[in-house]
Amino acid sequence: MKDRLACLAVVLALGTTAIAQSVSLQFDGIAFKVLGWTATAPPGGGWSSIFRVYAGTGDVPPLVGTYAIERGSLVFRPRYPISAGVRYRAVFDAPGVRPAIEKSFDGPARPTAASTHVDRVYPSTDVLPANQLRLYIYFSAPMSRGEAERRIHLLDAGGKLLPAVFLPGQELWDPNNRRLTMTFDPGRIKRDLTSNRSMGPPIAEGKRYTLVIDRDWPDATGLPMTGTFRKAFRGGPAVRQPPDPKSWRVAAPPASSRAALVVSFGRPMNYVLLQRMLKVSGPHGEVAGAVGVEREESEWRFTPQAPWAVGQYTLIVDTSLEDLAGNKIGQPFDIDVFDKVTDRITSTTTSRAFEIGPTAKP
């Protein structure tokens, strides 16, 4: 009996060895498979107790995903897509299969040709008021989050890095990660706050500055940009008076034409808000058309889809429209409540009438 058991043990051992030699691990770009091993029922600890895929080194958990039996083979599908530049290590460690089988696979290679760049920055003017509130940075392709604070710098005229210029915190992106909103520290802008008293505003009138956006900022694919972006500007006087639509110049186009209605503000305004905070209403309701912003954001041009008809029109202005310093219609960024000159406007819109006649009248 003993001899027969010994024989059986030898056969089993040989068989196991044979199995181990024929078992292999395969990765098809989506799923990881165990080939040459017939999967039946999951072991007590679940399939993950014998087959795991790791995407990291050291004491880290395995990839999360699901197991299935496909054509008799054990298959693992990660819950998330395979990533470029990541090395995956599959480990199959079933009882009787010795040694455990381990194989590494590389995700797709990362792209290597940089093509992303800073497309433009608003305000486009090279004179920013000392109380400039925000910058809007447009990129040519989606960027990576979590980098803005170390990649955007303000230098003085001597090239010295200026600290604590921008509001730290949440990066304010559009949903495509192609437009980033940067806010100058409002605590330094708002008069009489601790930061304002101790450091002054981020921009001083008469001084020269350079905004620098590093080439090394990775885009959404992980590649650096094609070059470092620089915008030189100088500080202008603070703008404290809120924009007043009554002072705007409205140049009405001739009837029957599709010429642009031109609204001149007399100062640069917030480019982003100009896209949606001015509307034109005519004899037949809201006029459909295309918005253009010109002359360093001091001019709004509206080209109608259909030719202008003779009649009374209204330029409807959202009172949340801001100038460069965050002054809204009828409401300065920091209201001096002792200064009774300023009336606080609480309505959400205001308007400016104009007429389109057979000969245009402004």
Add this chain to the structure above:
Amino acid sequence: MQHRKMMTHVTLVVAVALAAAFTVHAARTPPVGTGDLAGGNSGLKSAGALAFGPDGVLFVGDSVGGAIAALDTADRTPAASAKVDVKGIDEKVAAMVGVAAGDILINDVAVNPISKNVYVSAARGRGPDAAPLVVRVDASGKLTLLPLDNIKHETVSLSDVPDANAAARQNPRTQTITDMAFVNGNVMVAGMSNEEWSSALRSIPYPFKTAAKGTQLQIWHASHGRYETQSPVRTFVLYTIDGQQYVLAAYTCTPLVKIPVSDLKAGAQVKGVTISDLGSGNQPLDMVPYKKDGHEFILIANSSFGVVKLHADNLGQYKPIDSPTVVDVAGAPYDKIAALNNVRHLAQVDAGNALILTAASGGGFGPAVGPMSLRTIALP
């Protein structure tokens, strides 16, 4: 021990506007009871600010999707307390979802007040296609991904976002949710727009109701009673002073202020009060109020000043300044906690403990340099 006095006594005017220009639309189906939410895909496009509601419900702020999801964590087994110590949490989460550790951005942490398990919100990837992640960390250090594609949930859309260009494929305007809290049956939401300078502090009744109207509070901030500014709230916490509930809020432009919760209702106008100004180039990130040895404190993690412990015994004494003749008064004193460095998030665990998320370097808002760690500490 560094002992400082706060700088300025400032008046806060909270002008509460009705929701006329702002409507909260419930995106999903019928109002459901707490703990009885509908299953399915949460629809989250991002996972940011976290706050726990009743009965293990976790509110997740979705800045990209412009929504808040209430997730049923089904995590309702009470625990008195739990110590957590997970080194390299970013590396571990990255390994679970198959990316490099640098491609995990951790956005917030919260502690389930019932189970004391820790929840971490993160992004898998840094680009616009980043996937939202919510990870549960238990006392043993085990990490479990919440199945966001199949979980009981309810969602409310913060859809006051007008299209800049209706023909455009995607509205470029977003409202980044910077903090949330569940206060007296409402989810309070602080946020910042990526377009206009607004000061939206919203209050949304929970459970979310179909076509429920939330209120939007327009927050004003005044210095010396003279200069008033709309001021977005960066972070806030509920606090009781002399039996009255307050919101302690840290603003993007400046100090820590108190606002009576009872005044945060539509149609009211209230004045809040500055209790502390930590000074230039700094912002509070997270706050934990607590009591120890018969005294009240607020532990504050800051962007630049590290972690400070604010002495809060006398917060009730601060009154609004509503006259130009009032001079500055000193704010509440605080001590810097030198032993706590590079703290990026702070959350309360229980009466005696807090949870911290630390980076290897670059505390505060700055770029995270991993590995990052999650650790329970005794409140100092």
